[in-house]
Amino acid sequence: MGFSSLLEKYPKEYVSRYLNSVTEEQVKASLDKANHEIPDFLNLLSPKAADFLEQMAVKSREITIQYFGRVITLYTPLYISNHCENSCTYCGFRSGNRIARNILSLEKIEENAAEIAKKGIKHILLLTGESRKKTSLEYLLAAVQTVKKYFSFIGIEIFPMETGEYALMKEAGVDGLTVYQEVYDREIYERAHLYGKKKDYFYRLDTPERGAEAKLQSVNVGPLLGLGEPLSEAFYAGLHAFYLQKYYPDVEISLSVPRINQAEGACEKLFNIDDAVFVRIITALRIFLKRTGITLSTREKPAMRDNLMSLGITRMSAGSRTGVGSYAAREKQPEQFSIHDERSVEELTRMIVSRGYEPVFKDWEMLR
Amino acid sequence: MLPDDIFQLGGKTFSGRLLVGTGKFPGPQFITNVIRASGTELVTVALRRVDLGSRDYNILSYIPKNVTIMANTSGARNAKEAVRMAKIAREAGCGNFVKIEVINEMKYLMPDNEETIKATEELAKDNFVVLPYCGADPVIAKKLADAGAAAIMPLGSPIGSNKGIRTKDFIEMIIEYSTIPVIVDAGIGKPSHAAEAMELGASAVLINTAIATAEDPVLISRAFALAVQAGRYAYLAKARVSQDKASASSPLTGFLREEG
Numbered sequence: 001m002g003f004s005s006l007l008e009k010y011p012k013e014y015v016s017r018y019l020n021s022v023t024e025e026q027v028k029a030s031l032d033k034a035n036h037e038i039p040d041f042l043n044l045l046s047p048k049a050a051d052f053l054e055q056m057a058v059k060s061r062e063i064t065i066q067y068f069g070r071v072i073t074l075y076t077p078l079y080i081s082n083h084c085e086n087s088c089t090y091c092g093f094r095s096g097n098r099i100a101r102n103i104l105s106l107e108k109i110e111e112n113a114a115e116i117a118k119k120g121i122k123h124i125l126l127l128t129g130e131s132r133k134k135t136s137l138e139y140l141l142a143a144v145q146t147v148k149k150y151f152s153f154i155g156i157e158i159f160p161m162e163t164g165e166y167a168l169m170k171e172a173g174v175d176g177l178t179v180y181q182e183v184y185d186r187e188i189y190e191r192a193h194l195y196g197k198k199k200d201y202f203y204r205l206d207t208p209e210r211g212a213e214a215k216l217q218s219v220n221v222g223p224l225l226g227l228g229e230p231l232s233e234a235f236y237a238g239l240h241a242f243y244l245q246k247y248y249p250d251v252e253i254s255l256s257v258p259r260i261n262q263a264e265g266a267c268e269k270l271f272n273i274d275d276a277v278f279v280r281i282i283t284a285l286r287i288f289l290k291r292t293g294i295t296l297s298t299r300e301k302p303a304m305r306d307n308l309m310s311l312g313i314t315r316m317s318a319g320s321r322t323g324v325g326s327y328a329a330r331e332k333q334p335e336q337f338s339i340h341d342e343r344s345v346e347e348l349t350r351m352i353v354s355r356g357y358e359p360v361f362k363d364w365e366m367l368r
Numbered sequence: 369m370l371p372d373d374i375f376q377l378g379g380k381t382f383s384g385r386l387l388v389g390t391g392k393f394p395g396p397q398f399i400t401n402v403i404r405a406s407g408t409e410l411v412t413v414a415l416r417r418v419d420l421g422s423r424d425y426n427i428l429s430y431i432p433k434n435v436t437i438m439a440n441t442s443g444a445r446n447a448k449e450a451v452r453m454a455k456i457a458r459e460a461g462c463g464n465f466v467k468i469e470v471i472n473e474m475k476y477l478m479p480d481n482e483e484t485i486k487a488t489e490e491l492a493k494d495n496f497v498v499l500p501y502c503g504a505d506p507v508i509a510k511k512l513a514d515a516g517a518a519a520i521m522p523l524g525s526p527i528g529s530n531k532g533i534r535t536k537d538f539i540e541m542i543i544e545y546s547t548i549p550v551i552v553d554a555g556i557g558k559p560s561h562a563a564e565a566m567e568l569g570a571s572a573v574l575i576n577t578a579i580a581t582a583e584d585p586v587l588i589s590r591a592f593a594l595a596v597q598a599g600r601y602a603y604l605a606k607a608r609v610s611q612d613k614a615s616a617s618s619p620l621t622g623f624l625r626e627e628g
Contacts, residue, residue, distance in 0.1 A: 069392025069393065069394070069580050070393075071392060152419075253474070357395075362422070365415050
């Protein structure tokens with residue numbers, strides 16, 4: 001399959017050298033264009049572009065409003081299992097980390113789904129650790145069937161599957177696939193993933209394409225910012241989305257750019273991404289990819305989330321909890337990562353409205 | 369005297385020729401206000417956004433009763449999905465007007481004409497008033513009309529692009545041939561674009577992005593309504609003048625018959 005052949009054309013030494021060589025004139029020229037190509041994307045990500053952040057923000061806002069309107073789609077993530085066979089040094093759910101492991105029964109899944117749906121949420125993301133043994137295809141199909149009646153859009157963030165398996169998931173009611181490469185830098189990838197299926201860099205890299213081939217309605221990709229050098233990671237993620245959009249025009253491609261949080265027991269040395277660089281990354285992605293949705297999770301603090309809303313973000317998680325079955329659990333569950341925005345769906349909705357935007361709960365019609 | 373100019377579609381008459389889309393608005397109250405300010409009597413609503421069970425927010429409740437709702441099949445990837453969506457919308461109380469939108473290309477959102485023709489045929493047989501969104505191609509337009517479309521909605525330029533009537537030559541051909549109303553949909557970014565479409569002889573225009581994403585959606589919707597009216601009058605005036613010329617009592621070539 002294909003993306004690796006495009007990725008190979010941009011080795012990290014080249015990307016890093018190019019980013020550092022970009023001049024003011026190049027940034028200006030890229031900003032002034034109506035259609036942006038790969039070199040423009042690099043120019044806008046470059047350190048030199050820091051001096052043009054306000055202009056980039058203005059442009060990014062205009063493009064977002066033109067293609068999406070003043071609208072934010074809301075979804076809620078539901079963790080149904082934290083069993084995992086991989087060992088990712090940065091993740092609280094990694095195998096070998098001593099936390100209480102839990103997997104929800106279908107009854108518990110339904111209880112949680114009902115709790116989430118009560119808040120008006122119609123888009124849900126079902127998440128697991130990555131364990132084929134504990135969360136088998138059959139279990140996941142049943143989970144989807146169970147929550148289907150509560151929602152109009154179901155996304156999954158689970159272990160990477162084969163195309164045929166995704167097709168079965170689609171048939172059961174899945175609309176969207178989210179899969180993070182986590183880090184595009186191969187050396188760091190190798191170091192950060194100690195064992196498990198996830199150690200296979202290329203199998204993971206091709207996962208979004210398998211989802212697209214199975215004709216899922218949307219595929220969401222992204223890096224976990226902080227694991228690799230942030231500007232090149234943002235570049236590769238944007239390139240990945242660009243590639244998928246080009247070769248799978250019938251699939252809606254979207255991106256997430258979470259900044260890493262300190263999870264329980266994380267031990268990876270991380271890159272710092274300050275807020276201005278983070279904003280530059282989001283606005284550069286928006287200007288380059290225009291119609292591609294960008295998702296923002298509750299890893300970000302409320303003030304950052306509120307302000308990014310008008311700069312390029314189109315989808316936000318709401319009322320999130322990252323412990324397994326936390327919406328209908330009595331005790332606190334171990335979390336995959338810590339949440340920085342603990343506002344309820346209602347509070348988030350009020351904030352969105354107060355900023356002159358519309359919170360959208362339903363933006364899909366499930367036909368299965 | 370101003371001409372008596374009624375627009376008929378699907379057995380209904382509409383006093384205005386501006387159709388409005390309800391997506392992308394910064395809040396549902398804007399939809400109500402835009403409908404009032406623009407005087408539109410026909411709006412399109414994406415079924416994917418309709419949530420009848422919603423406690424706080426059902427988009428349909430923001431649309432005044434005298435306004436006809438036309439559900440659209442946004443999100444449909446093929447004829448089968450479009451047909452299902454149309455039926456779900458009708459059952460949900462959206463009436464029998466449907467705008468077919470079948471899109472398989474998510475970057476520019478270009479319509480899939482082939483699937484659109486199939487869906488049109490099936491829904492027209494099922495007593496829907498079908499308005500297909502399609503490419504600006506007179507051959508496709510003819511096929512859609514034959515399939516039972518009540519009107520055809522060719523694009524001026526890609527959805528949400530605000531670029532205006534970039535397909536002008538083809539829209540003119542469609543209007544020239546068409547036996548059913550032609551409604552220019554997609555790409556109209558400014559009131560002057562809307563006036564241009566009407567001057568070309570379009571029966572109506574459908575505007576969404578240019579109103580919903582404007583700094584003042586209510587005021588711009590009024591501007592669009594006036595532009596549509598102006599363009600329509602310009603078109604009628606031209607038609608009237610050419611008719612007058614043809615039947616002039618002293619034709620320009622009358623001298624040939626004059627006796628010397």
